[in-house]
Structure formats: C-alpha cells, structure tokens
C-alpha cells in the first residue's frame with residue numbers, strides 16, 4: 001500500500017515536471033519562430049568592470065534593456081545559451097597564448113567576451129536555420145580592437161565580429177561577408193585579420209585621429225584583398241548628412257559590386273552626438289537612416305540577413321537611445337526601406 005502511494009506521488013511529480021518543461025520549451029520555440037528580429041543578451045554582460053566609473057561599464061547594457069522595455073520591444077529579447085563551447089571558433093582568429101593570457105589575467109572579462117561570441121554565433125544560427133531576418137546582440141565588452149597581444153586593446157578582448165565572419169564562412173559555407181563598422185573608432189583589429197582577404201569586404205567610418213590612430217583611407221587591403229578594405233576618415237563634428245552621404249555613395253556602390261552573402265554590423269554608438277569618447281554629431285535619426293541603407297543592401301543580396309553587434313557607445317542614455325532607434329528600423333523588415 002505504502003509503495004503504491006509512493007508510486008502514485010512519483011507519477012504525479014513526473015507529470016507535473018513534464019508539463020512545465022514542455023510549456024517552457026514551447027514558449028522558447030514560439031519566441032524564436034514567430035519573430036523576425038531578435039535581440040540576444042544575457043545578465044553575464046553586467047559582471048565585468050574595468051574600474052569604478054569607467055565609461056565601458058555594465059550600465060551600457062542595463063540602460064538598453066530598460067529602454068527596450070519602455071518601448072515595449074522587450075518581447076524580442078532572448079538570452080544567450082551559455083552551454084556551448086566556442087573556443088574552436090575563437091581560435092580561428094585568436095592564438096592559444098592570447099586566450100591563456102586573458103583567462104589568467106582577466107578571467108571575468110574573458111568570460112564576458114567568450115559569452116559575447118556565444119551570443120553572436122547563436123544569432124547567426126537563428127538567422128540561417130530559423131529564418132530570422134536580423135539579430136541585434138546587446139553585449140559587452142566591445143571587440144573590434146582586440147588583437148593577439150595577450151591583453152585588452154581599447155576595452156576589447158576577443159574580436160567578436162571577426163570570429164562571427166569566420167563562423168559564417170566555415171560552418172554555413174556563405175563565403176562573402178560584408179562588415180560595416182560605424183563606431184567612432186577605427187576597427188583596427190577587424191582590418192588586421194582580413195586585410196589580405198577578398199572574401200570579407202570591410203567598410204569603416206571613423207575619426208582616424210582618434211584611438212588607435214589607424215584607419216587612413218590609403219589602407220585599402222593587401223595582396224588578393226586589395227580593394228576590400230575601405231577606410232573613411234570623418235572629422236570631428238561629422239553630422240547625419242555627411243555620414244549618410246558616404247553610406248549612400250561609397251558603401252552602396254562597393255557593396256553592390258561585392259554582393260555579400262551575409263552582412264555584419266559593428267554597431268558602435270560612440271559616433272553619436274554627446275558621446276564621452278567621441279566628437280561626431282550623429283543623431284538617433286541618423287542611425288535609423290544608416291540602418292535603412294544597410295537593410296537595403298542586405299535585402300538586395302542576401303535575403304536581408306544582418307547580424308548587428310554592439311561595439312562602443314559611452315553616453316549611457318545616448319547609447320541606449322541610438323541602439324533602440326537602430327532596432328526599431330531592423331524590426332520593420334517588411335516595410336519598404
């Protein structure tokens with residue numbers, strides 16, 4: 001009798017657990033499949049700090065998520081799956097020595113940057129396998145200055161966008177990757193890793209007089225990659241009209257010749273007006289226009305596939321506003337742009 005009761009209770013427990021597990025999985029699947037734009041993030045991106053009040057701080061992500069909630073866009077947010085091993089992919093760009101050194105000297109930052117890679121690769125998987133049109137990855141630290149020096153470069157540890165480009169090429173056999181970098185700073189590491197590579201068209205607008213002091217327009221790529229590295233220096237005070245003009249002329253022209261299979265954005269919002277580290281004057285509407293131009297390119301050549309990754313942006317409120325403006329356009333995929 002006692003055993004029978006035990007069995008009955010156990011059966012009820014199993015039914016209860018299965019029901020909720022099923023409900024949870026269904027909910028997750030629905031979330032993935034009925035959206036065409038996703039925002040991928042995780043609370044792990046709040047952990048890493050450089051020093052108190054350093055501009056590259058957890059609030060950068062927290063403000064974005066709060067504003068998304070206010071604008072009722074939080075139903076697009078999805079947490080990254082942290083279970084996956086992404087080191088084989090990190091190693092397509094970074095040396096084992098670099099990885100070991102970061103793990104030893106900056107364990108929390110290394111974990112955050114490794115998780116950032118997971119977010120990006122998950123975003124690519126969603127776009128390619130679930131037919132999501134575009135994904136924004138709300139993550140930190142940024143990545144486009146990260147080299148193989150065994151330490152951080154410009155607050156960056158791993159170059160997430162470079163690793164993502166390699167992943168798309170090797171895992172999904174999509175060969176031609178367009179990387180657009182509108183951060184105020186030059187994406188020197190992205191340039192470095194693809195400088196001789198004609199399969200990646202790198203287009204960067206930045207202030208070449210700022211950190212890291214690279215990004216001159218005469219650096220156009222080397223060997224077979226000659227012509228596939230486009231540096232556009234813009235001066236302090238650059239406004240919407242100036243940057244939109246460069247995107248409409250140089251970027252569109254080159255991208256249409258290149259015909260990308262996938263578009264990646266190094267979305268740095270330190271090029272926005274009132275940034276702590278930048279001196280450009282780009283408005284949130286300006287970023288909306290840039291997003292529309294990139295979407296037009298992606299729609300024309302690769303079914304709209306865009307993965308956009310947060311880089312810089314140090315005015316906490318401004319960074320959140322520009323990010324949300326960018327996402328508001330990304331999610332209107334069906335609207336004519």
Ligand SMILES: [Zn+2]
Pocket residue numbers: 183184185268270311312313
């Ligand atoms: Zn920057």
